Amino acid sequence: PAAVLAALPGARAVGGAVRDALAGRPVQDVDVAAPLPPDAIAAALRAAGLKVFETGLAHGTVTAVLDHEPVEVTSLRRDVVTDGRHAEVAWTTDWREDAARRDFTINALSLTADGDLFDYFGGRADLAAGRVRFVGDPATRLAEDYLRALRFFRFQARYGRGAPDAAALAAIRAAVPGLARLSAERVWMELKRLLAAPDPRDALGLMAATGVLGAVLPEGVAQDILAALLRAGAPADPVLRMAALVAPGAAAAPLAARLRWS
Structure with a gap:
């Protein structure tokens, strides 16, 4: 450099x-x-x-x-x-x-x-x-690139402390329909980085509350299994954590195909 x-x-x-x-x-x-x-x-x-x-x-x-x-x-x-x-x-x-x-x-x-x-x-x-805040107007930043909704939770998991930014959450909640425009590769890229955080559970809870988690993982989630995985000290592997996060009974092959996994 x-x-x-x-x-x-x-x-x-x-x-x-x-x-x-x-x-x-x-x-x-x-x-x-x-x-x-x-x-x-x-x-x-x-x-x-x-x-x-x-x-x-x-x-x-x-x-x-x-x-x-x-x-x-x-x-x-x-x-x-x-x-x-x-x-x-x-x-x-x-x-x-x-x-x-x-x-x-x-x-x-x-x-x-x-x-x-x-x-x-x-x-x-x-x-x-420990405050993750959009530059300028959150709705404007999200309309420029809806992937920023997912990026918010990734940075919240790694840098956030205390109550999350209310303006950001309100704008993200309103922007959920725009997530459908994102490619599967970009969605998985952000989910992978979020799931690699030391403890992504609070951020995932916020994602669920805003409707983002349901939009990107319509198969359903089960955070209690992920919590057990974290308590057990399992490796912070994103695919392992995704396997724990997705609801029991969800078909793995269609999920892997939808997210364009190898």
């Missing part, structure tokens, strides 16, 4: 790496954003001696590799058109505009190579308080 930041004047680390560093948690992948169009980013990285793979050029993303360590680098973006699943984007040089299109305040933080933190929407305070 240091080599990438050095190659791109004005670039910052963004998203999960900044969030987890502030939370004192292990940092996994470091993502970088820069106020340059993707072709200029790629040229600057190659000039600095890094390998560049154009992994998501239409969305403004390239992957830089140095010493076998990949770093995703994305142009600052603003949404032009959204349809609840995908977005058409345009490049911008405005960091606040880029942060405003992100899902939650705790994911809208950015950090310079010199350690200067930029927090346009109160994400640092929300992180300290």
